Amino acid sequence: MSSTGNEATTLRTITTDIPARMDRLPWSRWHWMIVIGLGTVWILDGLEVTIVGNLSDALKSETGLGLTSADIGLAGAVYVTGSCVGALVFGQLTDRFGRKRLFILTLLVYLTGTVLTAFSMNPLYYFAMRFVTGLGIGGEYAAVNSAIDELIPARYRGRIAITINGSYWLGAAGGALLTIPLLNPELIPAWVGWRLCFALGAVLGVAVLLVRRNVPESPRWLFIHGRQDDSERIVSDVERRLADQDGVELDEPEGTIRVRQRRTVSLVRVARTVFADYPRRTVLCLALFIGQAFLYNAFFFTFGDTLQTFLGVGQTGAYIALFAVSNFLGALALGPLFDKVGRVRMISGTYIVSGVLLAVAGVVIGGLTAWTLTLFGMVIFFVASAGASSAYLTASEVFPLETRALCIAFFYAIGTAVGGITGPLLFGRLIESASAEQDITGIAVGYYIGAALMIGGGVVAMFLGVGAERRSLEDVATPLSAQDVDDG
Incomplete structure (x- = not known):
């Protein structure tokens, strides 16, 4: 790596091969540490959402908080609103202060929210703590997805991102099964069981925090922000470990990138990048996020309530666990095809088929x-x-590095606000209305809306999708700092 200028006092224009060196790395134990330290957060999210979905009867009872079906939907909407706000706030901070600082901070916010939820004494307090918990989870989506894509080699990036995001459903399955004994009044008093459900999420969160301390900052973020020596040290340590411990002989890296280092990117520049430089990609991401957010938040937030209200189910844990396992197996089985068959075919295919x-x-x-x-x-x-x-994979791949976290946050917030807030509210109302006549067909309209949004997202992907498979992030979207060198 070559550079010019005085690193101690100024940002410089440098030429670096760090991206090429990271993309040519073989899969190693170091990458597994990244997956475990960062990817396990989706297990927490799945645990959180599933526990709430399974607690509908407990929260409605006198030993709970006396909520209604509409309140259950409102709680889901409040949680998602917190996620949207957290994504936007922490997403901007992630691009400015680094991936590691923020994926530690956002996990601490989540832990605070979920622990305090266990002490809920009335609906208002419960809604407030759901909002705080959502803040942490939303921030996690921006910080963690940015770090994962920047740390994983290009040829593995698709399958790893798909599988990690799909690990949400491991948490969902675990949460569903845990609620079976915890909500059994013969084993645990009813007023205690539902509170313990939230406390268990905090226990897992602490374990994730201990592992996450060992995950490094993104070398790509470091060299952009004037810390090329730290970037070099991290990558050199990984290369040395592969050579000494695994006996791997690495190929020579192919290609360098020249960048003008910067500390921050203005929101005006981010907006211009998203809406003026990449308008087709913006439409693509909005279509994908809105479709999946409505589908999941509408169906899954209220699935347990649907089973109990219309189909005479008492304990929903086993049903939701089966549903969750299927979701994870789908991500695990189909994930490699996003690298082999290609992004456009797989994205459009999965959206359209599931919508139909x-x-x-x-x-x-x-x-x-x-x-x-x-x-x-x-x-x-x-x-x-x-x-x-x-x-999530698409939003984190198709925009420049300096805007990555905020772009993920923006599309997550907009898509989730449209699909993830309206979905639970709509389904909550549909269930409440249909339950008066005990007619489950009253909720079918929600299914039709979700199907239309998913099919629409798949059609948009057919025409506007980006073939990012096995390509360097810098090749898919040139960093703004590299554009600055060209402009200069």
Whole structure:
């Protein structure tokens, strides 16, 4: 790496091969540390959302908080609103102060929120703590997805991002199974059991925090922000470890990039990048995020309530666990195809197929039992899981490095605000209205809306998708700092 100028006092224009060196690394134990330290946060999110979904009866009871079905939907909307706000606030800070500082901070915010939720004494306090917990999770989406894509070699990036985002469903399955004994009043008093459900999320969060301390800052972020020596040290340590411990002989890196270092990027520059420089990619990301956010937040936030209200289910844990396992297996099985078959084909295919299947479920829902509805959900979301994860992968790949976290946050917030807030509110109202007549077909309209949004997202991906598979991030979207060198 060559450079000019005085590093101690000024930012410089440098030429570096750090991206090429990272992309040519073979898979190693170091990469597994990244996956475990960063990827496990989605398990926390899945645990959190599933616990709340399974607690609907407990929270409605006198030993709970006396919530209604509409309140359950409102709590989901409040959680998602917090996620949107957290994504925007922490996303901007992630691009400015680094990935590591923020993925530590956002996890601490999550832990605070979920612990305090366990001490809820009234609905208002409960809603407030759901908002705080959402703040942390939203910030995690921006900070963690940025770091993962910048630390994982290009040829593995698609499958790893899809699988990590899909690990949400491991948490969902665990949360569903945990609620079975915790909500059994013969084992644990009813007023204690639902509170313990939230406390368990905090225990897992602390374990993740201990692992995460060892995850390094993104070398790509470091050399952009004037810390090329730290960037060099991190990559050299990984290369040395591969040579000494694994006996790997690395190929010579191919290509360098010349950048003008910077401390910050103005919001005006970010807006111009998103809306003026990459308008097609902006439309693509909005379509993908809105579709998957409505589909998941509408269906999954209220799935347990649907089973209990219309289909006579008491404990929903087993049903939701099966549903969650199918989601994770879908991401695990289909994830490698996003690198092999390609982004455009896989994204459009998973969105359109899952949308069509959801519409069919809406047509036949009146004749379904609890088990057949769950089976429908398993098939639909086996496909949809990989598609939903690809929305986060797309937003983190197709915009310049300096705007990556904020772009993820922006699309997550807009898509989730449209689909993730309106979805639970709509389904909560639909369930409450349909329950008066005990007619489950009253919620079918929600399925049709979700199907239309998913199919629409798939069609947009067919025409506007970006073939980012096996390509360097800097090749998919030139960093602003490199554009500055060209402009200069």
